[in-house]
Amino acid sequence: NAGVTQxxxxxxxxxxxxxxxxxxxxxxxxxMYWYRQDPGMGLKLIYYSVGAGITDKGEVPxxxxxxxxxxxxxPLRLELAAPSQTSVYFCASSYWSENIQYFxxxxxxxxx
Amino acid sequence: xxNVEQHPSTLSVxxxxxxxxxxxxxxxxxxxxxxxxxxxxxxxQLIIDIRSxxxxxxxxxxxxxxxxxxxxxxxxxxxxxxxxxxxxxxxxSDTGTASKLTFGTGTRxxxxx
Numbered sequence: 001n002a003g004v005t006q007x008x009x010x011x012x013x014x015x016x017x018x019x020x021x022x023x024x025x026x027x028x029x030x031x032m033y034w035y036r037q038d039p040g041m042g043l044k045l046i047y048y049s050v051g052a053g054i055t056d057k058g059e060v061p062x063x064x065x066x067x068x069x070x071x072x073x074x075p076l077r078l079e080l081a082a083p084s085q086t087s088v089y090f091c092a093s094s095y096w097s098e099n100i101q102y103f104x105x106x107x108x109x110x111x112x
Numbered sequence: 113x114x115n116v117e118q119h120p121s122t123l124s125v126x127x128x129x130x131x132x133x134x135x136x137x138x139x140x141x142x143x144x145x146x147x148x149x150x151x152x153x154x155x156x157q158l159i160i161d162i163r164s165x166x167x168x169x170x171x172x173x174x175x176x177x178x179x180x181x182x183x184x185x186x187x188x189x190x191x192x193x194x195x196x197x198x199x200x201x202x203x204x205s206d207t208g209t210a211s212k213l214t215f216g217t218g219t220r221x222x223x224x225x
Binding site: 031033040041042043044045048050056058059090094096099100101102103104105106 | 113118144146154155156157158161201205210211212213214215216217218
């Protein structure tokens with residue numbers, strides 16, 4: 001099993017550009033999450049989803065959007081990139097009854 | 113919402129010594145407490161977790177203790193090895209809210225020879 005797969009691994013954006021960070025999992029997990037990790041800091045929850053068609057905001061949702069049309073995929077959209085969105089983004093998933101979250105390898109994003 | 117504080121932010125120990133990292137949480141409804149290890153440039157990986165109905169859990173050289181009354185939990189690593197060098201994060205979750213994790217700010221552990 002591949003687990004949680006994120007693409008791209010690295011990306012440089014100009015201010016005002018938009019992009020979608022892709023996340024897919026093959027473990028048939030119900031729950032999926034997006035976190036951002038700023039240098040030297042812990043992870044902060046951006047958005048999460050408890051199943052296809054259901055999403056909700058986390059701690060730091062401003063500037064981001066998500067959708068969940070399938071169990072497997074949970075893309076994160078940045079509409080108008082700002083330097084404050086420079087960070088490492090991690091996608092994670094878990095099975096509803098187990099709580100354990102499995103993380104993807106991350107996407108390192110720089111906005112210049 | 114939940115708030116998790118983690119101490120110390122950096123910890124240096126000699127190989128073979130023990131290391132202890134402490135976390136406190138604010139929400140008494142939290143009932144799941146995982147610990148993640150993150151090596152430089154890598155993804156966080158779960159190393160041990162504990163649920164609120166258990167006071168202590170051990171897995172080889174790693175143990176976690178939980179004091180629900182005081183709302184704190186700790187990670188203990190014995191007989192440290194150079195490969196234990198990494199950043200360790202504690203987290204807390206109320207499993208009734210989609211298992212959302214609130215993370216501490218991390219402890220950078222350096223094991224020296």
